[in-house]
Amino acid sequence: MLKTYALAALLLAGALPAAAQPAPTKIKLKTKGPAPTPAAPTLSQTYAALIQPADLRAHLTVVASDAFQGREAGQPGQKLAAEYLVKQLAEIGLQGPVSDSDNPYLQHFQLTHSTYAPGGYIKIGAQRYDYLKDWFSYGPMPSPFLTETASQPVFAGFGVEQGAYSDYAGLDVKDRDVVVMMGEPQDERGRKLLKPIGRKADYWESGLRKAALAKAHGARSIFLMTFAPTADFRKQTTELGESLREPAFSLPDPGPEIIDTVAENIPPGIGVYFTSQDLGLAMAGTTLNGLLSYVRALGRAGRPVPAGFQAPAAAIYLPQTQLPLTTENVLGFLEGSDKKDEVLVVSAHYDHLGVKHDTIYNGADDDGSGTVAVLALAKAFAQAKKDGYGPRRSILFVLMTAEEEGLFGSEYYTAHPVLPLASTIADLNIDMVGRTDRKHSAKRHFVCIVGSDKLSSELHAINEAANRDYTHLELDYHFNVPDEPEHIYYRSDHYNFARRKIPVIFYTTGEHANYHRATDDVEKIEFDKLAERAQLVFYTAWELANREGRIVVDSNKP
Template sequence: MKTLVLLCGLLALASGLPTAAQQAPSKLKIKTKGGSTAIPATPVAPDFSRTYAASITPAELRQHLTIVASDAFQGREAGQPGQKLAAEYLVKQLSELGLQGPVPGSDNPYLQHFRLTRGTHADGGYLKANGQRYEYLSDFFSYGPMPSPFRTETALQPVFVGFGVEQGAYSDYAGLDVQGKDVVAIMGEPQDERGRKLLKPNGRAADYWESGLRKAALAKARGARSIFLMTFAPAAAFQKQAKELAASLREPAFSLPDPGPAVIDTVSETVPPGIGIYFTSQELGLQLAGTTMNGLIGYARAVGQAGRPVPAGFRAAASTIFLPQPQEQLITENVLGFLEGSDKKDEVLVVSAHYDHLGVKHDTIYNGADDDGSGTVALLEIAQAFAQAKKEGHGPRRSILFIAMTAEEEGLFGSEYYTAHPVLPLANTIADLNIDMVGRTDRKHGARKHYVCVVGSDKLSSDLHRINEAANRDYTHLELDYRFNVPGEPEHIYYRSDHYNFARRKIPVIFYTAGEHADYHKATDDVEKIEFDKLTERAQLVFHTAWELANREQRIVVDSDKP
């Protein structure tokens, strides 16, 4: 299959470059009454998108990936030596292509340095309420490994906020001051006496407010320090679940000390920064709210009858919390390469992929060949194709910024930092094409299926969606799988890679992925399992879409307000 695809690539190259005979106008003879008259035929313009896409080959992708996903780079964990080695390799490749380093004030203009805080778990966390001690990882636990805002024993300021939701005229926060305080919210949504949800979807997923992350984002927007989400699980059941999650919750926790201007986001399924998020057992939740189960049921019924929030009248007992967590500061880097455009050079297209992975765990290297070595080498090959086009006098009209992001695995921090501290104005950024895991076949598709999952293309710009579909129709002929692009998609893929930090700032995006496979986030995600023919096709689709975006007369429109 790889040989066949390579052959097809060579044939495409041959068909894209005009021969001398094609370049010279041929002559047609037209018979007339007076004899034959020769007139020149119109020459066929070369299709440069096809020409330069053909320079993206399985052999070159393999050559890069064999290095990027090698043991020498130690899994490329953000802030660790292997990530630094990978950054050096990427800088070398981009500079040799002739791309510029656009980062002002950096010791290396290709590197955008920033700080991460890394917290490590320490035993002994607790919460004391009403004279009773509740243990961390037994009676309450955090939403994933999280930076602790309570590294010394701290007095809590609990504020009960009902279900913790806000939509239209319905607001559980109306009249409440939660600035710097610790909100307590019931899991689930308010219902009427017949069990029907009070809040209608109105274009949102039916389970929109079931998400603790969305409630946390709203609490953060209201200024809260932390949110405690009260489950209805009794102590034994809750403790069993906490025990099952304990190993993952002891993993290192990362945060971005300098996230830049806040962007309020109650839509995504990403962890909102700067707020502690904790789930509690039923018993602890009632203590924090200052009520009993009968009191809580009475409150929920009163809300259902009124069809709106009602005063709860609960008064929480004094409580304290202690969650020890040693923290260290790390430096990590986004890698940027800039290709200046011609007559529309002030407008910028971003092509992105994250080059970090999970590093070394228990003396085992996680090489991340697909996640996201595949996207990283695709980015390099796309950059090479555009650089070659420019060298040969066919460079893009708009500028292109290639960004290899760091710290995606820790929380999309590389793209969060870049979009908060852009080296080129976001107002001039027309789109982001993001590539993450495009080298394998997922569980849904068979080995012979040539496809790519397209996510987010229609969220903000109908132009972008049409352009990508036309590029595929005219050139790559892949099956475009939109299953991750539907409202309420259960895996929340749209929110789980670097494109989302552009999208939430109203920049149109496409996220290209092939989906998860059996080696996702395992040490077995190695180069030997990459399907380089499919990786080539997917990279070529990104290139064709980028070519049109960079060269079309009009900038694509943003005609939707959905992030």
């Protein structure tokens, strides 16, 4: 599962406490007389029973072994893992659906691996502002300033646009560097000028949404001016120094893009930077008093007003080492029968964090557990087809790469699908389902359900019915509430399907003490619970693949 950062939560999006969830009701059933004779198993029960803990353990012992070196995207261990998964899908009897590849089971694409290099700066007049002191970038993005680059910044107020209110009206920011304030416009009484969007009263507090909007207007970069005193800003950058120097990945060609100002991930193709108050004021070409006068005038007018100051020329330099890396999604296809042109996607990511400081991060739960669950589902469905009970709709099993680096495998697949997205009915995504998280006792048999009701009420009902009729797990929805503070909905591969209006369910059991640590190993996996959770996904997939009608898209919850 993609990690998040405390600083991102602080600077990019204010998080609200998750809504309290009611305790599950316990019902005791009293029976009289002899127990009824068990009914014969249904077809779905027959094939769900093929998903067994021993098989899951056997696969995971290989996938999460030291031999695969933590499966970091683009590295030798990830290639070895891809070879293993291709072999399993081929032996199961699935087809390779990638027509333009040297291996029909592999969807190759390139990433850019960017590594910090010291010496970055912004010069305005005679004043120099150093990188990691007065400004920093956050997230996986290549620098557009590899050599000293002349810039004529554009000040765009709060950098927001909603209805008739637009900070970009009359501004040409194409291929330019935009400077905006954090926060939202307010009137003289401190009331927000813009109405809440959906459930999000603080919609434009997010720097990510401002970055996505600037990207939509063609900007090369956006500089987000914080109002914290410069001394506090510099203290934060010092404390975060090592994390801000970590190498980062990016997609050099993400393909057809959706401008998504709801997302909690940094949009590709634009530099996103935070500045100290001093640097932000200098780039805007004003003083703190001048900026406050502008904000007060805007509040009185209730709309954007001319700034009354002019951003000066600047020189920007942010060196990096940028290397291309090739990585691969692994795909297996099971063709349906009378509804074969409609496709259900079942997904997980097989990459992890690789080797850090000579220590292998094996990622048994994250997401070795989801990876082997997908293999088990593929085998069960393939066996059903061999026995003459194949699915009516086609099923595409996708094992994504580069999820840990920014959901890049699913971003690439959904931008370059091997089967039309218009024919894709849903994505069932499995990420970390082998453990018990901090919120549950070891005795509880549960799984967290995320996103099931956000686009399709039918999908939500189908999953609920599958659990009621077959697996009887505790379905935990605490990650599915509005403004959930960990932003789980945005942190795995299902999200790139959801943002393209394809219904999704994300199955997870949440974070635990070994999350993103070298101690996430096979011996800690609860294989009986992993099998139960995989069986729930199977039952839901069976219904989706075989029901008469395609599920409706009838909701759009943020």
